Amino acid sequence: MVRRVAVIGAGAGGLASVKCCLDEGLEPTCFESSEDIGGVWRYTDSTDSRRVSVYRSVITNTSKEMSCFSDFPFPEDFPSYLPHSLILEYFRMYARHFNLLRHVRFQTTVLSVRKCPDFTASGQWEVVTETAGVRESHIFDAVMVCTGHYQEPYLPLASFPGIESRFKGQRLHSWEYRDVQAFRGKRVLVVGIGNTGGDLSVELSRVAAKVFLSTRSNTWVISRVSNHGFPFDMVSTTRFNHLLEWLLPSALTRRIRFRKFNSWFNHTNYGLASSKSSKFKMIINEELPFCLLSGTVVLKPNVKEFTESSAVFEDGTTEANIDMVLFATGYNFSFPFLEESVRCAIDDNRSLYRCIFPPQLEKPTLAIVGLIQLTGSIMVGSEMQARWVTGVFAGWNKLPPPSRMMAEVLKMKPPVKRNPSERENLKMSFISYMDKIAACAGVKPSVLKLLLTDPQLALAIFFGPCSPYQYRLVGRGSWSGARAAILTQWQRTLKPLRTRVVGDNSSSSSGWCWMCLLALPAALTAGFLFSKYPQPGWNPWAGPQL
Numbered sequence: 001m002v003r004r005v006a007v008i009g010a011g012a013g014g015l016a017s018v019k020c021c022l023d024e025g026l027e028p029t030c031f032e033s034s035e036d037i038g039g040v041w042r043y044t045d046s047t048d049s050r051r052v053s054v055y056r057s058v059i060t061n062t063s064k065e066m067s068c069f070s071d072f073p074f075p076e077d078f079p080s081y082l083p084h085s086l087i088l089e090y091f092r093m094y095a096r097h098f099n100l101l102r103h104v105r106f107q108t109t110v111l112s113v114r115k116c117p118d119f120t121a122s123g124q125w126e127v128v129t130e131t132a133g134v135r136e137s138h139i140f141d142a143v144m145v146c147t148g149h150y151q152e153p154y155l156p157l158a159s160f161p162g163i164e165s166r167f168k169g170q171r172l173h174s175w176e177y178r179d180v181q182a183f184r185g186k187r188v189l190v191v192g193i194g195n196t197g198g199d200l201s202v203e204l205s206r207v208a209a210k211v212f213l214s215t216r217s218n219t220w221v222i223s224r225v226s227n228h229g230f231p232f233d234m235v236s237t238t239r240f241n242h243l244l245e246w247l248l249p250s251a252l253t254r255r256i257r258f259r260k261f262n263s264w265f266n267h268t269n270y271g272l273a274s275s276k277s278s279k280f281k282m283i284i285n286e287e288l289p290f291c292l293l294s295g296t297v298v299l300k301p302n303v304k305e306f307t308e309s310s311a312v313f314e315d316g317t318t319e320a321n322i323d324m325v326l327f328a329t330g331y332n333f334s335f336p337f338l339e340e341s342v343r344c345a346i347d348d349n350r351s352l353y354r355c356i357f358p359p360q361l362e363k364p365t366l367a368i369v370g371l372i373q374l375t376g377s378i379m380v381g382s383e384m385q386a387r388w389v390t391g392v393f394a395g396w397n398k399l400p401p402p403s404r405m406m407a408e409v410l411k412m413k414p415p416v417k418r419n420p421s422e423r424e425n426l427k428m429s430f431i432s433y434m435d436k437i438a439a440c441a442g443v444k445p446s447v448l449k450l451l452l453t454d455p456q457l458a459l460a461i462f463f464g465p466c467s468p469y470q471y472r473l474v475g476r477g478s479w480s481g482a483r484a485a486i487l488t489q490w491q492r493t494l495k496p497l498r499t500r501v502v503g504d505n506s507s508s509s510s511g512w513c514w515m516c517l518l519a520l521p522a523a524l525t526a527g528f529l530f531s532k533y534p535q536p537g538w539n540p541w542a543g544p545q546l
Contacts, residue, residue, distance in 0.1 A: 002141040002365065002393040003027055006127050007103075008110050008337075011039020013146035013370035013382035015091060016069060018100050020386040021144075023477055024394040029138075030104040031129055037095060037104065040150050041087045047176050052150050052331070054084045056179045057203055061195060061224065061284040063231035065489045067377040069094060070384075070468035071479040076492040080231050081224055107131060113143055113366075114339040123363030142365040142393045144386070148378075149333040149349075149371050156329060160191075162306035163325065169309065171325040174200060180207045186323040188212070189311050191303060193219050197328030198285040204326075205296035212311070212319055216302035218273040218280040220261045221288055231493065232284075234465040237376055239447065242431045242466070265289050271299045333371060342366065349373070350413045354437060355428075356385050359405035364392060376430030380468045384434055387477060388441040396476060397441055431466050443475035460486050 003026060007017045010032035021028035034051060036042055043053050060067060060082045064074040067082075072094050078086055095101050108131045116124040116139065127138045153173040157163050163171060174196050184207045190197050193215035201213045226232040245253045258275040267273040270292050273280055291297035301314045310320045335343050342358055349355040349371045356367050367389040370382040391397035399405065438444035450458035450473075461470055469486045472479035 001395065002123075004029070004140045004142075005390075005393060006031065006110075006113075006125070006138065006140040006143045007146055008113075008143070009039065009146035009148070010037040010104050010106075011041070011146065011148060011370075012091065012379040013148060013386065014039070014144075015095060015100055016379075016383040017144045017146050017369055017386040017390070018103050019069075019094075019098050020383070020390040020477075021393075022098070022100075022103075023387075024390040024396070026390060026393060028103050029140075030100075031108045031110050031127075032104055032106050033109045035106050037101070038088045038091050039148065041084050041091070043084045043088075045178055047178070052153075052175050055174075055177050055200070058084055058199070060087065062233050062377040063224075063493070065467050065493055066231070066233045066237060066465060067379055068468055070380070070472045071477075071481070072097065073469075073485055073492065076495040079496045080493055105129075105131070110337045111135070112339070113145075113337050120362045123365035125365065142367070144367050144369050144389060145335060145338075146369045146382070147333070147335070149373075150331045152332045152334050154330045154332045155327055160303050160306060166308050167306040167322075167325070169323050169325060171327065174326060174328040175331070177326065180204060183208050183324060185209050187319075187321050189214060189300075189303075189319070189322050189325045190328055191325060192328035192330070193217060193283065194281070194328060194330065195283050195285070196330075198283050198288050200326060200328060201297045202285065202287045202291050205291050211291075211297045212300050212322075213297055214300045214303050214311070214313070216314075218277040220258070220267060220273050220280060220282045221264075221285050222261065222282055223264065223286045224284055225286065230490075233376060234467075234489075234493065237430055237466050238464060239431065239462045239466055242429070335368075347413075351409060353399070353405040353409055354388075354440070355433075356389060357399065357405065359402055359409050361402070364399050367392075372433070373427040374430045374433060375427050376434075376466075377468075381430070381433060381437075383468070384437045384441070384471060387443065388437050391441050391476065434466070434471065438471050441475065443471050443473075443477065445470050445473045454483075457483055457486065465489065 005021050005026050005028045007014050007021070007028050007030040010030050014030055014032070015037060018028045018030050034042070040053050043056060044051070063080040064078055064082060065080070068074050068090075074082075074090055078090070108129050110127060110129050112126075112128045114126050116122060116126055118124070123141065125140050125143050127140055127143065129136050129138065153175045155173050177200060180203060183204050186208050187210045188204050188208045189212045190201045190204070191214045193213060197213065197215075198221070201211050205211045222232060224232050226235040255275070261267065262275070268275070270289065288297065292299060300317070300319070304312045304314045306312070306325075309322060310318050311322050311325075312318050335346065342361070345351060345358060345360055346368070349368070351358075352368055352371070353359045355372050356369065357364050358366055358368070367385070369385045369389065370378060372378060372381050372385070374381050388397060392399060435444055445461060447458050447462050450461065464486070467486065467489055469479075469482045469489070472482035
């Protein structure tokens with residue numbers, strides 16, 4: 001029987017894991033190498049410690065209602081999209097409310113996690129830590145690794161001939177970036193067009209002499225602000241949309257999606273993406289199109305090579321007098337403290353059963369929490385993982401035999417190891433993954449059942465945002481406030497905007513109700529088909545698996 005659980009890391013996943021352990025009656029001890037909670041969301045000016053943190057100006061890409069812990073909404077006066085300071089404040093509120101800090105040992109580094117000699121029978125682990133130069137050895141019944149995947153900067157210098165041997169300018173990775181001061185008046189080349197590359201290009205364009213943004217990917221740019229000014233993820237991430245995309249042919253859904261993206265601006269004209277391309281990625285950025293339109297950011301293809309002061313691109317063009325190269329090329333994850341037999345088997349999250357459990361272990365007492373790429377909030381996905389994992393540790397949830405887990409992993413695992421930019425294209429559908437793990441944990445809501453007992457809630461769940469509160473309606477860990485949180489989520493979204501009220505528009509809410517009622521027969525039919533013929537691997541948001 002698992003009792004004592006080691007939790008490694010006190011970021012979003014670590015805090016959620018400690019709380020879930022307490023919910024299941026387990027005894028967690030969280031080891032955090034720094035002096036505070038927050039993980040990457042705790043901003044620091046210094047890069048001396050090699051600790052990865054967000055940059056000063058970062059704003060969340062997912063809205064507060066779609067990013068919160070499922071039984072702890074963000075304060076209603078917080079804006080929908082949040083700076084790092086408010087995220088960290090929210091973590092502190094969460095930790096205080098559930099009394100989590102007494103279980104955290106700060107400035108304690110985990111040096112090694114190894115199987116005990118009797119692991120086959122006991123499933124226990126020996127965890128060696130170091131605090132202020134003093135080493136300790138502990139025995140735990142289970143371990144939850146919550147260090148995430150933003151750990152080691154990925155800097156593919158070998159892919160850019162001349163960057164090390166000839167280029168005389170300065171080069172750095174985005175993890176070293178904090179603010180614009182060092183870039184004033186410089187000609188800057190940003191390599192990589194993920195969310196970070198787009199953000200930094202826009203920010204640098206305000207102070208740099210010129211910013212060039214190099215990409216090899218077809219990229220669709222999406223605004224956080226969607227229909228009628230509501231957050232994009234609240235409008236798009238619904239069970240209704242999810243079901244429609246499952247029912248419609250993939251070619252048609254892709255065409256509809258591209259047409260929607262191009263209704264904002266034509267991506268082909270801007271050199272970003274073509275609707276004919278089958279390989280693509282999506283980023284969140286409201287300002288990048290205007291920067292391209294105004295010429296403060298210039299889009300370029302992939303870099304072929306560097307000279308002493310120039311970048312030569314694959315289309316044969318050259319940009320001279322480049323002062324600085326900023327690599328926004330992502331991160332690799334690593335678990336140097338895990339014993340070799342376990343560590344070498346984890347290539348990426350698809351080496352893990354349901355992206356959590358190493359399938360080859362004789363006892364399922366090691367879990368990797370937060371090593372996921374989703375089309376929605378990783379924080380929400382990490383909490384759901386932690387709920388299932390602690391249910392397994394406590395004996396409420398059961399895993400299949402190792403042979404079945406290995407078979408599923410081999411089926412899902414890509415044939416080759418991928419770099420971070422390629423893993424971005426393999427993001428899993430938020431609703432698909434959340435529902436899969438929620439079903440394992442016994443907390444997935446049934447819209448059809450709710451339609452008979454609580455039609456108002458059923459319609460809100462099906463047509464409204466698939467917010468985290470849905471997964472607190474039933475099963476272990478259900479929350480009495482979940483229903484009210486779902487029915488009032490739009491009010492909390494609008495609350496911070498009510499600083500100057502100019503009138504009450506009630507037609508939008510009544511129109512939404514009529515739309516729900518008119519679509520109900522189709523939804524019931526579609527729901528029956530979806531439940532009868534599920535496609536567990538389906539992912540409407542992901543491009544082809546490269």
